[in-house]
Amino acid sequence: MKRSEITDHPTVVPYSHPSGGWGSLKSVTEKTLAEGLSVETMAQMLTKQNKADGYMCVSCSWAKPAEPHLAEFCENGAKATVWEVTRKRCDRDFFATHRVSELLDWTDHELEKQGRLTTPMRYDASLDQYIPVKWEDAFREIGAELNRLDPKSVIFYASGRASLEASHMWQLLARIYGTNNLPDSSNMCHESTSVGLPKSIGVPVGTVQLEDFEQCDMMFFFGHNTGTNAPRLLHQVHDARKRGVPVVTFNPLPERGLVRFKDPQSPIEMLSPDEGVKMSSDFFQVRSGGDIAAMTGIAKAVLELDDAAKATGGERALDVAFIAEHCHDFEAFEAFVRAADWAEIERVSGIARADLERVGAQYAKAKAVIANYGMGLTQHRHGVQNVQMLCNLLLMRGNIGKPGAGVSPIRGHSNVQGQRTVGITEKPELAPLDKFAEIYGFEPPREKGKATVEACEGLLDGSVKGFIALGGNFARAVPETEKIEAAWRKLRLSVQIATKLNRNHLLPGEVTYLLPCLGRIEEDMQAGGPQHVSMEDSTACIHGSIGWRKPASPELLSEPRIIAELAKATVPGRSTVPWDEWVGDYSKIRDAMARIWPDFHDFNARFLKPGGFHRDLAACRREWKTESGKANFIVPDGFDVNPDIEVDGKHxxxxxxxxxxxxxxxxxxxxxxxxxxxxxxxxxxxxxxxxxxxxxxxxxxxxxxxxxxxxxxxxxxxxxxxxxxxxxxxxxxxxxxxxxxxxxxxxxxxxxxxxxxxxxxxxxxxxxx
Structure with missing residues (x-):
């Protein structure tokens, strides 16, 4: 399908209905039927989604509750399931009738809509087509190619959907091979969180759990379209609003999920003629990049209230006891806030002083506050400072490390946070390399690897020769798309492990393979019987996921099996990793991970229980694993989003x-x-x-x-x-x-x-x- 076929008659009409409700049900039903599935089949399947005895959603990373709703899925989660279990197949016949150069004219939607990949394929330049290849030949040839390349020139990329088991195996393969080039999708979205939070509070992830939403008495949202990117979180917000909790949202666009919501699981709400629950008590359309200014205004209002309380002997607006015992460098932060000019705050944030003072007064009265945020904070040139400024705001009133309060980064992919936990990182200081050496009998590389931006730089300057992708659509997801696509074709080796066709697969290097894998919802049968996998959600809870649907093709292999076969072909005898033993019984991978990470003790006994188990995060106990030994107030450089580029708002x-x-x-x-x-x-x-x-x-x-x-x-x-x-x-x-x-x-x-x-x-x- 050419682009012109879908752009001739677009319409833009304001949408005044709530998110959720009948609109969501209609959209999911339409997608279900379009993929050749019956509504009855999908209904049966979705009852298992995000349940302890079912599979974890293949889209967003929001938490899987111990006591789930009858339907514990959202519109986009249901669509992701439909997309994976489609009856359509992108098989040998498809590739035999389409040249790769022809497919480059297709849209992203049309490529994936061809259905599930079924057969391992190798690109034939003379035909400009993918042709079938035997699995054993593909592994042998890929291993030989990898061993001709310098390991420092090869990228091992991971998208956020691979399980903890597969992710741990993936990073071991890369390091045994000899590289820390382990970028993942978090580099593109929440790396600002992973860098910012450790300096502020000593952990790289959020401190909020599901039960905190039941105990909070105020909520912030900064830069997150919850109704689209994590709709199941709307249940917690919905419940909080019904008990009168103020929810204050800052976002440039008035996203419907945080404006109005109808709970599809409530017959009363669904049948009611009203427009659903008002989700944000205040919704401020902050200027793009104006979040630090807005937070500074709130902090300034709190300081002014605290000054007044000191003068009159009233209750302090600052949590002075918490700051004295647990915090470092408050004085520098206080000086920054006091020096900030209200006129500049209003100009950069686009929000009136009176509104920010009113929010500050609300915040000063609240006892337990959760601050949720998304890529509207992280994807800026001062994204780390955005995250740290939000921590500053929470620390002012002791809102980290107590029930009902904390910082809540809302991640994207369903296991992107967990991949980092089990070793996928380009930063050697963040991986337990000594433990790897001790347990697996090899010497890991110690130099820093390439993250996403550095991998792109390597593609452009030619220093990257090989790219092995565990899922994803890397070339489409990164900046400089046209230049990256041109550079991709100069790779010596490109290997893509995937469930569906995407644009990155149409950019062949000199040697190119497309390896189809099982989806998460499908039964994974190995020598030891059916296997289960695990993921970590946005709240740092580890959950099991049980695949049960018949695989889309008998030729599909699981991700752990593909990784093990690549390892056996590439690095045989270079470690004590029992690849075949692990593939036969994934519980042995989890046992191995428990030897490395204390958080994972009794892994196999705990991960399939309702609610899973929570990682031990020191900040939740008000222990601060920072250089100062305390939670740090960190002063931002200023308000400018692009300090060296003039963005005048005119031309x-x-x-x-x-x-x-x-x-x-x-x-x-x-x-x-x-x-x-x-x-x-x-x-x-x-x-x-x-x-x-x-x-x-x-x-x-x-x-x-x-x-x-x-x-x-x-x-x-x-x-x-x-x-x-x-x-x-x-x-x-x-x-x-x-x-x-x-x-x-x-x-x-x-x-x-x-x-x-x-x-x-x-x-x-x-x-x-």
Whole structure:
């Protein structure tokens, strides 16, 4: 399908209905039928989703409760399940009738819509086609190629859906081979969290568990579209709002999930004619990149209230006892906040002083506060500082390490957090290398490996020769799309382990393999019988997942089996890892992990229990594994998102990339974004009406976008339609990953190197026709 077939008649009509409700049920039903599945079959399958005796959702990483709802799934989770268990097959016949160069004209949606991959394939350049290959030949040939390459020139990438068991095996394979080049999808989204939180509170993950939502008396949301990216969290927010808990949201776009919500599991709400529960008591459309300014305003209001309390002998607004016992460098932070100018706070945040003071007064009265956030904080050039400023705000009132309170980064992929836990990291200091050496009998490499941005740099300069991907759609997900795609074709070796066809598979190197694997929902039968796997959710709980559906093809192998066979072909005899034994019985992998990480004690006895088990996080006990031995107040550099780029809001605007409620990361389920009222296209740019008028634009005008950067590289996307939308002046929004070509590779957080996809300086160019 060509792009023109889906962009001729798009519509943008404001959506005033709640998220959830009948709209969600209708959308899931339509997707179910489109994939050749009956509603009855899907209903039966979904009753097992996120249950202790079922499978963990293959999309987002939100927590799996010990006492689940009857239907413990959301709209996007159901769509992800439909997408995996589709009856459609991308098989030998498909590849025999399509050349790779032809498929490059297809959209992301159409590629994945061909269904499940069924057969191991090797690219034949003379035919420009993938041809079937025997598994044993593929493993032998890949191993031989890897052993011809310098390990430092090879990338072992992992997407966020691989299990803990497969992830642990993957990083062992890479390190036994001789490299720490272990980027993963967290590099693209929450690396700012992984870098920022350890410096502030001594752990790289959030401190909030599900039970905290039942005990909090206030909630913040910063930069997260909950209704699309983690809809099951709306149940906790919904319950909190019904008991009167204020929920204060800061987000440039008025996302429906945090505006109104109808619980599909409540017959009363579903049958009610009203518009559902009001989810945010206050919703502030903060300017793109204005979060530090907004948080500074709240902190300034709290300090002013504390000054008044000291003067009158009233109850302090600061938790002075907590700060004295547990915190470091509060004085520097206090000086920064007091020196901040209210006029500058209002200008950068786009929020009035009176509103921020009112929120500060609410916060000063609350006893237990949860701060949730997403990529609206992390994907900026000061993403780490955004995260640390949110910690500062929580620390002011002792809102970390007590019931009902804490910091809550909402991760994307369902096991992206867990992969880091079990060793997938390019940073050797974060992996227990000495333990690996002791237990597995090999000497791990000690030098730093390549993260995502560095892997891209290596692709562009030619120093990366091989790329082995455990899932994902790397070339489509990263910045500089066009340059990366061109560089990919120069690789000596490209290996993709996948369940469905995507664009990255159509970028063959000199030697290219496409290896199909089992999906999480499918029965995994090995020598020791049916096997189960485990994941870590956003709340640092470890859960089991039990596949039960018949595999899409008898040729499919599990991820652990594929990894083991690659290891046997590439690094035989170079460690004591019992690859075959592990594949026969995954419990032995978990036993091995328990020897390395104390958190995993009694792993096999605990991970299948309802609610799983929680990792031991020192910050939850108010123990701070930081250099100072305390929780640190960390002063931000300032308010500017792009300190070396002029974003004037007149000719140069700030682009933030967004996802629709019909997609999960690079997987696009359809061309509608119901919750924003967009239908029929993703080639849409949302603009402030005043900006459109100033630039002489009206709805449906066609435009090109060009990156505003003085680096000698022209980055441009063409033929988009503009539409007026509720978005702050100076900002525009459009869909990921289509707009990734506009993001310079160097445009990333200065500390974490997370691509700054929420604040890209662009110019809008009107097309002549």
């Amino acid at each position: 140069v605007l700030s682009l933030l990339t967004i996802r629709s409620n019909d997609q999960f990361n690079t997987t696009v389920y359809g061309y509608d974004d119901r919750l924003r009222g967009i239908k029929g296209s993703r080639m849409i740019i949302l603009m402030n009406a005043e900006d459109m008028a100033r630039l002489g634009l009206k709805d449906e005008d066609r435009v090109d976008l060009r990156t505003h950067a003085d680096d000698g590289v022209e980055r441009k996307v063409e033929d988009y339609r503009v539409h007026a939308f509720s978005i702050p002046r100076g900002a525009v929004a459009g869909y990921y990953p289509e707009l990734n070509p506009l993001i310079p590779l160097w445009h990333h957080d200065s500390q974490a190197h997370t691509p700054a996809a929420k604040s890209v300086p662009v110019e809008i160019l009107r097309r002549s026709s």
